Amino acid sequence: MTSPTDTDAREGFQALLQAHRGIVAKVAGTYAWHPDDRDDLMQEIATQLWRAWPGYDPQRPAATWMYRIALNVAISYVRGRTRGVQPEPFSDHHGEVADPHAHEHEARHQVDQLHRFIHAQPPLDRALLLLYLEDRSYREMADVLGLSETNVATKISRLKQRVRNEL
Structure with missing residues (x-):
């Protein structure tokens, strides 16, 4: 059974993540080119944000805290996956429009x-x-x-x- 504080923490985290979801998407989109990789990275960032949530200081800007964690996760992700691999050229994932x-x-x-x-x-x-x-x-x-x-x-x-x- 979850306690009221667990529920409050989860709801607070979900609200913060929803309010700043663009940060997670931008960071993941900057470091992962393929949609599956981007989704995996977004999930990993969200997981690490949740793990770090108990240490979040609400007196500090949420965006700074989220960027720090998201970028650290993304940088680790890239380093782990691309040792010796050249990055793919950027392509428009929405297709070309005349x-x-x-x-x-x-x-x-x-x-x-x-x-x-x-x-x-x-x-x-x-x-x-x-x-x-x-x-x-x-x-x-x-x-x-x-x-x-x-x-x-x-x-x-x-x-x-x-x-x-x-x-």
């Missing part, structure tokens, strides 16, 4: 190039890019990744320069 407007085609091409660039990066750089594209502050990125703000700023600056040079 686009009569050239500027829209070019924009889509640029987005695809950016996705390929992101997927080719080492796991930590991929995490930084994901958080940067989510408009997270350097402080939040530092908290999530366990880096100094200066280190985050330096890495982001270098990544932005590489994007400019390579794309």
